[in-house]
Structure formats: C-alpha cells, structure tokens
Amino acid sequence: MRRLWPTTVRARATVGAVVVVAAALALASFALLGLLEAELLRNAERDAARQAETVAQLAATGDLERMRPPLHGVDFVQVVNARGRVLRATPNLAAAPSIAPVKPLRPGTAFHTWRIGTLGGEHRQRVVQVTTDTPQGMVTVFVGTSLRDVDAADDTTTAALAVGGPLLLATVALVTWRVTGRALGPVEAIRAEVAEITDRDLHRRVPVPPTRDEVARLAQTMNTTLDRLESAGNRQREFIADASHELRSPITVLRTQLEVALAVRDPELWPELISGALEDIERLQRLASDLLLLARIDAARPVAAVRLDLGSVVGGAVGSRLGDRVPVGTELASGVEVEGSELWLTRVVTNLLDNAQRYAVGRVDVVLRTTGGPHGRTAVLEVVDDGPGIPPGDRERVFERFTRLDDARSRDHGGAGLGLAIARDLTTHHGGTLTAEESARGARLVVRLPVAARG
Template identity: 75%
Template structure:
C-alpha cells in the first residue's frame, strides 16, 4: 500500500520562503553587496520587481491575445474564400471564380495529378502547392503557415479537399497576415519603450512616497538617539497623520513617560533609602563609640541593647528595600488557588506580643488565586500598621461581594486610632511616607509597609485603598483590600 502523503505545515513553508534570500546570499556572496540594506531601497526594489513581473505577464498575454485574434480573423476570411471556390470546383465552374476578396493574397486549385486547375493572377506561372495525398470526397480543413510568395508578410493558408468532375482537387486560399505582423510590431515597440518608462516612474514614485512615509520614523530615531539618562524629559515628534507612524510616536512618548517616571521614582527611592539608612547607622555608631569610651561595665548592657535595636531596625529596613526591589523587577508571582479565610486566621492567630487585641470576622471558604507568602505579607503589613496606631482594638473583616461570579474578596483592617485624614489617604501608600503628629517615626515604622502591601496587591490583580468609616463615622483608620475570587467560593 502506498504511503499517504503528509501535508506540509504552513509554518514550515513560510519558514522555508523566509530562508530563501539568506541562502541565496550565502550561495553567491557577490549579491550581498547589491542587496538593498534600507527599508526605502527594499520597498523600491520590491515594487519595481512586482510591477516588472506583472507588466511582463500582461505584455505576453496582450501579444498572445492580439496574435490569436488577428490569426483567427485571417483564417476565417481564407476559409470562406476556399469553401466558395471549392463549391464552384465541385460543380465544374472554376471559370466563374471571382477575384479574391479583400484580405486574401492568393487562391490556387490543384488536381489529384498535381496540375494547377486554377490560380489567382498573382500566382500565374507559380508551381502547384504539394498535394495533401489521397482522400475521400468531402471537405477537410487544414491550416498552416507558409512564407510569402512575393511579399514580406506571412500568409494564413486554408486547404479544402473536394470532389470535382475531373477527380479530387485541393483548394488553397491564403490570407495576408500583414495586419497581424504590423500590430505585433507596433505593440512590441510600444511595450519596449513604455515598460522601462513605467518601471522608472514606479521606482521614482515608490522611492519618494516611501521616503516621505519614513521621514517621521527617521526623525523619531534621531530624537531617541539623542535622549540620554539625563534627557528623559525630551519627547519624539508626533506626525499630524493618524497612521501607524503617529501611533508609534505616541507609544514611544508613553514609554518615555514611564521611563522618566521610573527614573524619578528611582532617584527619590535612593534618596529616601539613603536618608532612612543614615539615621540608624549614625545612632548605632554613636552608641558603639560611647560603649568604647565608657569604661563602666554596668552601662554596657544598656548600650548594647540599644545597638541591637538599631541593628534590628536596619535588618527590617533592608528586608523591605530588597522586597521592593523584587517587586519593581516585576518578578512573576507563583499564583495558586488559596483559602484566604484560613490564611488570614493563621497570620493573625500566629502573632505574638501584639499591643492590642485583634478581632476576627471572617466569611468561611473565601478562595483567591495568589501566592501564599506574598498575600501573608500583605495581611501582616496591614495588621502591623493597625497595631502601630490603634488605641485599644484592631478588627479584621473578610467578606465577598454579591456580584456575578467570579466575585471580589474584601478584607478590611480597621483600628480605633487617630485615623487618616481624607487628604492623606492616597499619600500614605507612597514609599517612606509618614504623616505628622500621630503617625510619626516614634511608632517605629519606616514608611514602607503600606507601599509594599499596595504593590503586592496590584501584582495580584487587586486594589488596596484607605477609606473612611461606613456611614461617615470618624476615628480610626480603615484599609480595604479587594482581590478577585476564583469563583469557587
């Protein structure tokens, strides 16, 4: 049994076609110098080659159709003339043959014995055409080309075999192909002159149009080439045309906006981190210098205890900075279905040494898609923030919305502390941000906890906001985390 032919995948065909130019250039390195290297040149060469191929095919088709049409007309004229003479020859009336019609070059009637029974005046004394051989009575048509008898043009000859009173005879009628040859010559000359001019016009127009279309791209390239790390405020020009180049320029400017914002944020982050690290390092150095200067061993435990507190603060600050760096690096989150209810309960109940009690009101079976470690860090930071400023109580509430599945898990962490003013509810999520008075450094925070929690929330497709008390109540902070559920809770 023959093996079935497997169809070639379309991707393999496309890959093979894309590899053809490279293979040709490797085969003939001399072509590499002739291969166009710019988009403008490649577009011009491509358009010219396509138009040249189309013109060549169209020219061959035009010449073929013209030749076929003129040959058919000449053959029809010769056939009518031959059939008319054949009818007269069949009745023995060759003497009544009229002069050839217009467009007919000659007429000749040859008997079976090779004698010329009739000939048009321009064939007087000319030898007979070769007989076609014996044949049955009737009409047979045969067409072939012969060289002119006395001119420079071809003839289309039609032969008709007929039965006459004197035996079989063959009638030859030749139609001039003068018009066909003249039309072919004229058309060929027009194509030879017109095609190069048309190709040159196409190449010129393509070159100019492509250059005009690519001019904004070159301006964008030149502007981007001049933009350095200190010049991120510059923007590329946006063309007035609503096309792909304009959208490219808009996208480039949007990218530059993000780069500038990222650079500003990075510079601010470095400045804030340097400031935050300088203070505990300075205090730690002072304590160590005092410990060295003081010779009383009874004071050393107190000095060492203070130094350890500053070292612990440095450790927490360094860990937060490293976590922010990982978040900014956009490392992927290993998300998996997670029971948020169990996670919140585990994080809160596992806390030791909290200053105020934490009340839990958790809806059972709330499931989200997240990374357990990162989501636990969010809950820890929110509870730490509430513990830092609460007067006597912290409440953690977990519920889901009543919308279409998948719904939204809503985690609220509230405290009864001084609260967050409405004007500062967005600013508290900025890095190294501390509010005055009640939310000061005395509470032990570096201003990174809420920033980390919001960044992690965004990475999980959620939101973290500071909101007012329901019903317009005052007092205490209310932080609300919203995450999409998996739809199975």
C-alpha cells in the first residue's frame, strides 16, 4: 500500500480530492435515488389506494356490480373472498386466479410490490391490499398500479450518474492537478534555487511569486534566512581576517624580541627583552580568551533563567577591581532583579569598566536604576566616564569587533577592540540592549535589561 500511495504533494492532493468527491457523489446519488423512488411510489399508491377504498366500500354494501372501470394510473382490480375465489376483476385479469400469495387474516390496508405474471411482468406492480368485512364474509380488494415510471426514472438516473460520475471525477482530478501544479510551481522554483545555493553563493535569492499567499511568504522568509546566512558568513570571514591580523602583530613582535634575545650576548639586557616578550604573551592570552568567549556566545543556547540581584552583581564586579587608574563611583538601586547568568553579567560590567578606565581622565560613575514601560519594568545600568567621549557618528561602530577609534592609543592600553563587542553580545543574549548615548562629558554606555517578573 505504501508503494501504491502517491509520493508527491500534487498527486496526494489530486487523489484526496477525487476520493472525497467520489464519496460525496455516491452519498448524493443514493439519496437522490431514494427520494425519487419514494416520491414516485407515493404518487402510485395514492391513485391505487383511492380505487381500492372505493371498491372495498362497494363490497361492504354488496354492490360489487356497480364497480366502475379503473381510474387513470390503475392497471388492475381484483376482488377475492376469504376462500380465494375471485369475485370481481378487471378484464386484464379475467379467468386469472387470486394474485395474493397468502390469505389476509384480518381487515386492514397493506402495500406490496410484486411482479404480476399475467400482465407481462416487464415492470413491477405496486399493489394496495384492502381487506374488509361484508355480509358474505371477509373480502380482499387488490388494486395494482405499474411502477414503470419508477423503474424508468431509476434507470435514467442511474445511467446519468454512471456516465456523469466518472466525467465529474475526471474533471475534479484534472482541475485539482492543474491548480495544485500552478500553486506548487513556485515552491519547486524555490527548492531548485535553494538546491543550487552553496556557501559561496549566499548572495543569491529565491524568486518571490506575486500571489501574496503562503508560498510568497515562504519565499520571503527564505530570502530573509538567506540574508541572515549571508550576513553571518560575511561576519565570520571578517572576524577570521581581523583575528588573523590581531594575532599576527603580537606574534611578530614576540618573534622579533626572541630573535634579538638570541642575538644579544649581554645577560644584562635579557630581563628587559624577556619582560617585553611576557607582555606580548599576556596580550595574546587575553586576545585568545576574548576570541574563545565570542565563539561560545555565538554558539550558546538561551541563558538559563536564574534570578539575580543586578545591584549585587554590579557591586561585586566593582568591588573586585584592584589598582584601577581612576576611582569608580556607584549609585545602585536595590531590589533590581533580572534573570540570567551571573558570570556573563559580571563580564558585561567588567568590560564596560575596562573601557571607561582606558579613556577616563579622573572619574568613572556607575548608576543602576529602573524605569517603567507599557511592557514591564526595565533595569538601566549606566557607565559614564569623563574622557574624550564617542563622536555621534561612531556610537554604533564602537560595538563592532576589532574596532578602535584611536588605533595607536588602544594598542598602547592593551585593547584589541573586542570588549564592547563582547559586552553587547552578552547583553543581547540576556534579552537586553547596549548602546552609546549622549553625554555632557565623556562616554555614556547604557545597558537595558528586562526586570524579572515578581513570583
């Protein structure tokens, strides 16, 4: 059965439509034939019953001699006594025995459908049987009417359905096949285009049909996905190129220092050369750690929902810093709870403080507060320094990986241009935002996180 069942959506839709229409057509045909036959039977019974009741009244009064010829639509009349003797009959049943297969036992009216051989038997007869008491005993009146009209209607309707049904099913199959083919044509075009797209062809896009239906929305969603894949691919290539560039510089300097140390025979110069090499190794370690963290962030699943006191996390990050160049002032609201990773949120605060310490002149301020909104409360963490600030045109660029506004100065201070990028990625991973905003003096970096719902 599985091998016989169609494998394509188009074929399954066609078979399904044909099966449904065939079932509906069969039910409608049976209902139509049943209603038609019932109506025609009622019409035949009405004429026969009227004739039978009239003859039965004559028999009850002993006036069978006054029996008139059959009404229109009545084929025969036969009157039989309790012993089966025919008392009266129409000419077409002259000298014929009683047509009743069994003798009636009590007065009443009954309806039968028989084939009367003496009338030719080409059509069925609807027989009305009326039994009544007379002065001579019990008498049964049989009045029959032909069902030729019923049989003819049944035959005509059956023939019409036998011819029209397959034609209708063929039409349904053809229309369904064509319609599903037209509907699925764009899907096949999308599939064929996606099948040809490789990692080097992410700039290609699938065709969007002008139908504004589910297929068009599928194509738009596919193109949006391809946009994200292309963006991710470009970002990965840029990241690899930038990382290679960043690694090349300290490795080159380290190699030079080691070569100089080998060439210099004066032991008094070795401590200075080794100290410089250790500084470059430390820089390489920090860069490798940042690159590893970025890779983990990109591949990380949603943050585990752990309720944290953000004020305690920020206070702990500030309190653990020793030897900062400029003092850090804090103004932390209490009872600000968020859901996320304490380790990652601490890294966000640390990176923001590192950036502020790098450029501050004499002061760094950390402020934590909450704001209300139509969709709930928001925790707002601000890190402000009194340094040169960030030009408006660069307030978004500073969050790109390996970006330095002052390349030489950043290198002197040990920055690789990854701190703010890591901080933003971690914030985004917690469902928040990190932006550089307007400040009267220096740089003002603002983290916004959704406050945890009250349990």
